[in-house]
Amino acid sequence: MLLAAENPLIPHVPTVVWAWVTFGVTFWALSKAAWPLLAAKMEEREVRIREGLKKAEEAEKRARELLGMQESVLAEARAEAGKLLAESRATAESIRQETLLAAQAEIGAERERAKREIGLERAKALDELRRAMVDLTLEAAGRVLEREIKGEDHRRLAAQVIREVETLR
Numbered sequence: 001m002l003l004a005a006e007n008p009l010i011p012h013v014p015t016v017v018w019a020w021v022t023f024g025v026t027f028w029a030l031s032k033a034a035w036p037l038l039a040a041k042m043e044e045r046e047v048r049i050r051e052g053l054k055k056a057e058e059a060e061k062r063a064r065e066l067l068g069m070q071e072s073v074l075a076e077a078r079a080e081a082g083k084l085l086a087e088s089r090a091t092a093e094s095i096r097q098e099t100l101l102a103a104q105a106e107i108g109a110e111r112e113r114a115k116r117e118i119g120l121e122r123a124k125a126l127d128e129l130r131r132a133m134v135d136l137t138l139e140a141a142g143r144v145l146e147r148e149i150k151g152e153d154h155r156r157l158a159a160q161v162i163r164e165v166e167t168l169r
Contacts, residue, residue, distance in 0.1 A: 133165060134158040 137158065 130162055130165075134161060137161045
């Protein structure tokens with residue numbers, strides 16, 4: 001039969017006993033000195049992680065709220081920009097219409113002024129034509145009568161000629 005010293009698979013009893021005693025003393029020392037400190041540190045770390053997760057959830061919730069607020073502000077800004085753009089277009093159209101109406105009114109006024117000027121010039125021209133016609137008529141009549149017509153005869157004959165010319169038209 002083989003002895004424990006000769007066979008490596010058979011445990012040596014004093015070594016096993018000393019190993020268990022060493023393990024027990026180390027376990028007892030660690031459980032009294034290191035284990036409570038380690039457990040406190042682990043618990044403290046767990047609390048910090050829990051608080052960190054809670055803060056992260058709160059931050060995420062706040063970020064979602066801020067995102068919602070940002071989207072609503074952005075939608076409101078877009079609506080306001082659309083409103084301002086529509087108002088600008090309406091104002092531009094109004095100004096265009098006012099300018100067009102003012103230009104048409106100015107053209108109408110200019111047309112009326114031109115018509116009045118043409119009427120005045122026409123009246124002047126007709127008056128000058130009448131005077132020239134009277135002068136020519138008087139000169140022709142004077143030559144026919146071989147004398148010069150004076151005073152009241154002159155006016156009477158001129159008025160008669162003018163009436164006759166106007167009735168011919």
